[in-house]
Amino acid sequence: EVQLVESGGGLVQPGGSLRLSCADSAFTIKNYWMSWVRQAPGKGLEWVANINEDGSEKYYVDSVKGRLTIYRDNAMDSLYLQMNSLTAEDTAVYYCVKYATAMVWSWGQGTLVTVSS
């Protein structure tokens, strides 16, 4: 059953901004760490950022620090990724992931972000 649904992807110009959203139809987001993982066309998976259950801890891959911001709204059962100063290297499918330490990762179906003029 589909639980995580990403939205907000699309075409954006270099230097532009975009906000991705991830909705949890299981309404359990507050109990889990959440993460964004991306996959550039024809490439492998790259972890982007994660956030703990109450949003007090956030971690990022070096290449996105200062440009991408992960945050969550547990009351809305939603995860977000604010993406600023985008470059062509940010072009990828972005997946939302829900997990607990040493437990199964549950993945969304992904949303495509294309950075191009």
Next chain:
Amino acid sequence: QAVVTQEPSLTVSPGGTVTLTCGSSTGAVTSGHYPYWFQQKPGQAPRTLIYDTSNKDSWTPARFSGSLLGAKAALTLSGAQPEDEADYYCLLSYGAAVVFGGGTKLTVL
């Protein structure tokens, strides 16, 4: 940040056995890295195959197993089936940060 290494590609015969490995640039992979293995088929999202070194997700076929092998995490497929042809990614945890390996393209031929 650490670099996680995997074989870029492997080939296995139908019914055969193959082992994929996952190494870390920081040293030996241990249970403290909580090794994961994900399977991804073309056009699909990844899905968890193995978590926490050797635990299987509810859908994981019995022919897949995870372990620590020497200084690496390992995914062994015993009795390969055509539907096992896919990309396989390992993931290691370094505290709260995580790193994916580059992936192994497994061909069943």
